[in-house]
Amino acid sequence: MGISHLNGDRAYRTVSNSTRAGNTRNLINAELVVSVSWLIKLRWIAGAGVLIVTVVIENIFHLGAPYTMLYGIGVSILLYNLYFYVSEQKASKSNRSEIYYQRLTIWQTVLDWIAMTLLFHYSGGIESPAIWYFIFHIIISAIFFPLNIAFTISILAILLVSGTTFLEYVGILTHQPLSGFLPQPLYQQPLYILGVLGFYSSTAVIVTFLVGSIQNHLRQRESEIIELTENLQRTTKRLQALNECAKIVGSTLELKQVLERMVETTAKAMEARACSIRMLDKSGRYLEPVAVYGLSQTYINKGPVDGLTNLLARETLSGKVVNIPNAPESPLLQYPEEARAEGIKSMLSAPLLGKNGPMGILRVYAVEPNRFNQEDEEFISAIAAQGSIAIENALAYQGIQELDKMKSQFIQMVTHELRSPVSVTRSLLRTITAGYAGDLNEQQRDILDRAVRRIEFLQKLVDDLLDLATGKAQPKLDERPVPTELIAVIRRVIARYQIPVKEKGITLEFLNKCQCEEIRVYATIEGLDRILNNLLSNAVKYTLKDGKVTISLERMDGEVHLAVQDTGIGIPEESLPKLFQEFYRAPNAKEIENEGTGLGLSIIKDIINRFGGRITVESKLGKGSTFNVFLPLEGVEKP
Amino acid sequence: MSKKHILIIDDDPDQRLTVRLPLEAAGYQVSEAKSSEEGLGMVKQVRPDLIVLDVMMDTTTAGFQVALTLHSPDPNSEYKEFRHTPIIMLTAIHSTTPLRFAPDSDYLPVEIFLEKPIDIEVLLAKVKELLPQ
Structure with missing residues (x-):
């Protein structure tokens, strides 16, 4: 019973400076488990020792003693130790609770004291040399238990020895001497008894004090180390969280994703139960929940949060980090009952500040009261600052997309x-x-x-x-690129240009370098037709008499390379970068045909992009141009 | 032999004129209706040999509804005697219709789709094909 207390006491002492007891508890539990197995190991030696010593005094020294009892005690120690050994082995496999180990320790101690007292009594009481064996247990308890408990244990040892001696002295207990060990019985010599008990007791107390003091000192160091380790772990975790947030800022522009990843990262980094982000709505007055981690739907939908009348929101939006150590009782809370029902005891609120003022609130919730300290306040501030940037970027991107x-x-x-x-x-x-x-x-x-x-x-x-x-505009669902056969489309478009080509006196050639009759790319038939039609019509238009237009097709790594090459007028170097811009026409193209819209290439570039492909152009003025189109092959993972 | 009768159903009077002039010049009798409702009424009244039908009228797919009504396979349809009256449908691919590309006759019981702007020669050729003298 004392032991469960004392462990509780230790747990309190070790983590008194920290409310995050999880790690420390684990450490204490681990120590308890280790000490239980250590006691079991020592007890093998103790049991065997009792048996060996008994054999020695019986067979070598030929002393008279109650041997049956002494062997019985030795065997009992080994037997109950066997039981504890098996229990401990099983427990370590099934990962039993701390309470189980405490009970195991209590039972071991009780049995040990009974065995030792019996050993003491049956080896001659106050005349027994086994009296000093009590010191072992006193040392062990001074190592493992706090000083007051260790003293209680050593006093218990003194009382057991003195009590047995007294009972033998007055004759209530029969004296069981080791006959032949002492020249004459001493158990009724008051001076001898006083002398031995006096030195025995003072030894017990002094040993307890010395071991306990040293151990206390070590324990203090240990708890400092545990706390430092914890701090280190926490700091690492937070640095990781900040790093994670920085990554979020850089990696995604999708607002919903940004917010959801932020709340989860923050809650985990602060080891808090929940985290939420509320953003001001279009009116700039009400705060709407936009991302939540770890809160119930009931709590989220508890009611409107008005940035003007909700005191906590108002205080936070004014630019401060607000720490609420006693959540349901705080006068700042608009919904104390809901917070109580949700089990929230502490809250920490930080403003999300944009360039044009507050945008929303980042809030962390904990189930322990008085949970957040100044370090937490600084941390949430840093996260909120990072988050604000991410949110602003995402909002700006969203705005541009909507505008487009x-x-x-x-x-x-x-x-x-x-x-x-x-x-x-x-x-x-x-x-x-x-x-x-x-x-x-x-x-x-x-x-x-x-x-x-x-x-x-x-x-x-x-x-x-x-x-x-x-x-x-948003591509419609039924126009999504699907595996589409390309060669048939090429042949159809080429057929369309047979007459114009003949009339102009130029040759048109199709070079199929992929040695196949079918090749499928991610596209739509209309789109492919449009791309080829545009490129071929340009090539024919800007190629003069006796020129040549070549369409070639080649399968490459994961994509198809389609090239439309002509020996036409070419494109001036300064025009190349502007070629795919809307309404742009190269000056020499205008000479050939006055009426062109300059939209054809930007349309097909847009289509090719939608298919997950790309288009490039090479050209030399007066020599000709080559347009290269790359389209993803069927079965290849699309980017 | 009496003149073949063609009904134009289109809400755009200018579009009706551009279809009407060449058809009349080619010797057809032409009637006009300016909405799908009026068109369905006129069908019973003038009993046309062929219908030229615009897709987008009061709604973006009003013409499809007219075609489906006229060519309905339902034996009790009030238009069952016109089930085989040929229809030329005028469509605009470049439009904001939900169907961006013209549907084909698998979807709609229509003989021919012509894309606007109408090429008069093509229109006349198609009409001649559908109405052999």
Whole structure:
């Protein structure tokens, strides 16, 4: 019983400076386990010792003694030690609790004291040389137990020895001498008894004091080391958490992910039960939960948090770290009952501050009262500062994406509205030029033809713009790239250019270097058609008579390389970087064809990007150009 | 032999004119309806030999609804006598319709899709094909 107390006492002393008892408890438990197994080992020696000494005094010294009892005691010690040994082996395998080990220790001590007292009594009481064996147990208890307990144990040892001696002295217990050991019985000589008991008792007390003091000193050192180790572990953990947060800031721009990883990292680093982030809503007044780790839904949905009337929120948003050591009782809390029900006893709140003022609150919750200290306050401040940067970056990125989408949607809408009247105007003009509205004179026809040409250009521009906008707007689900056969598309597009090529007097060649009749890439048929059509139409357009256009196809590592090469007018070096920009046209291209929108290449670049591929261009002015398209092969992990 | 009758269902009067002029010049009798509702009424009234139908009218897919109603396989359909009346559907691929690319006849019981802007020669050729004299 004393032992369970004393362990509790030690646990308290060791961790009094720290509320994080987890590690320390483990250490004490480990020590207890070690000491139990150590006691068992020593007891083998003690039991065997009793038996050997008995054999020696019986057979070598031929003393008279109650041998049956002495052998009995030796065998009993070995037997109950065997029981403890087996129990301890089993317990270490099944990872038993601390309480189990404490009980085991108590039972061992009780049995040891009984065995020792019996040994003392049956080897002659006050005349017994075994009296000094009590000192072992006194030393052991002074090592393992706090000083007051060790003194209690040594006094118990004194009382047991004195009591047995007294009972033998007055004749209540029969004196069991080792006959032949002493020339005459001394157990009734008061002076001898006083002398032996006096020295025995003082030895017991002095040994307890000496061992206990040294041990106390060591124990103090030990607890300091434990605390330092703990501090070190905590600091490492926090540094890791800060590092983790820095990584989050750098790695992802998805706001939800940023916030969720932050709350989890913070809760774990601070060994707290939960962590949450609330952000100010659009009104800038109410705080909405955006990421939560370790809190129940009931607690999260407890009610609106108003940044103006909620005292804790107001205080935090003003830029301070607020430490609440006694959560349910704090007057700052708007929902004390909910906090009590959730088991929250401490809270630590830090503001998330952006460039334009507070954005939200990072809060950590613990189930222990008085949990957070100044070190924690500094740590949460650092995390909140890192987090604020991550949040601002993510918000800015989100804003840009939304803006880009809105822009695309706007262009799409406007373009669509433009397209319809342009299309009808062209049809109307065509009914006149085709003579369905009566005959025209030559001048009228010429003017109308010019108008038709202008309208046709406008129509192409609008179509291209609409393609570009549609491509940039959210790609629809059914237009996701799927494994698509490429060679058939190439042949179909080439067939389309057979007549123009013949009319212009240039050759068009297809070089299939992959030695196969089918090759599948991640794309859509429409997209591939569009890419090839654009590249081939450009190549044919800008290649002069007797020139050559070559399409080649090659399978490479994980992708397909499609090249469209021409011996045309080429692209000026200064134009190359701008080639894929919207509306850009190289000056020499304008000379060949005045009416081009400059959107074709940016449209196909956009399509190729959506397929997970890329496009490059090489060109030499006057010699020709090569456009290289790389598309991911089917079955290859897409980036 | 009487003139073949063609019904144009389109909400854009200019578009109707550009279809009407060449068809009349080619010797067809032409009627016009400016909404899908009016169109379905006119079908019963004028009993056309062929219908030119715009996709986007009061809703973005109103034309599809008209085509489905007219060519419904339901034997009790009130339009069952027009089940085999050919339809030329005018579509705009470049549009904000939920269906970005024109559906084909597997999905819709329509004979031919023509993409706007309409090429008059193509339109006339298709009409001639569907209505042999």
